[in-house]
Amino acid sequence: MATMVFVNFPVNDLAASTTFYEKLGFKKNENFSDHNASCMVWDENFNIMLLVHDFYQSFIEERKVSDTQKTSGALIAFSLESAEAVKNFGELAKENGGHVYQVESGMPEEDGYGLEVQDLDGNTLEPMWMKM
Template identity: 70%
Template sequence: MATMVFVNFPVKDLAASTEFYKKLGFILNEEFSNDQASAMVWDENFYIMLLRHEFYQAFIEERTIADNHATSGALIAFSMNSAEEVKEFGRIAEENGGNVYRIDHGIAEDVMFGLEVQDLDGNNLEPNWMAQ
C-alpha cells in the first residue's frame, strides 16, 4: 500500500478556504468533513485537512498557531504533470486571493519549474514540475 499524506492547515474561515481549494482542483471529501474541518483530496495519496483554528488548537495544545503570513513553518511540495499545470495552479490561486511567487532554482524552466503558493491563511504549497 502506498503511503498517504495528510497535511493539516489551520484556517480562519473554513467555508472560504474550502472554496479556495476547490478552485485549485482539490475535491471535498464529505465523509471526513464537518463544521470543524474540510478534507480536501488532491489524489488517492495526498490530502489537505483544513481545520478551524479552535479545532487545530486541540492538536497543538498550549502552543500558538503561527501567523503564516509573517512566519513559515513548512513548505508542502507536490509534483504536477507539466510546468503549464503549475502556472495554471498559480494563476487560479492568485485570482482567488492567494499569493504566488516563482521559485528560482537556477535551473532552466524546461527542466524544472515551481511556485510558492500561499492560501488565504498564508499556508504554503509548492506545486512543481521536473523533466524526467
C-alpha cells in the first residue's frame, strides 16, 4: 500500500476554505469531514485537512496556532504534470482569493517551474513541475 499524506491546515472560515480548495481541483471526502474539518483530496495519496482553529488547537496542546498571514511554518510542495498545469493552478488560486508568487529556481522554465500559492488563511502550497 502506498503512503497517504494528510497535511493539516488551520482555517478561519471552513466553508470558504473548502470552496477555495474545490475550485483548485480538490474533492471533498465527506467521510472525513464535519463541522470541524474538511478533508480535501487531490489524489489517492495527497490530502489536505482543513481544520477550524479550535479543532486544530486540540492537536497541538498549549502551543499557539500560527498566524500564517505573518509567519510561515511549512511549504507543502507537490508535483503536477506540466509547467502549464502549475500556471493553471496558480490562476485558479488567484481567481478565488489566493495569493500567488513565482518561485525563482534559477533553471529555465523548460526544465522546471514552480509557484507559491497561499490560500485564504496564508497556508502555502508549492505546485511544481520538473523535467525528469
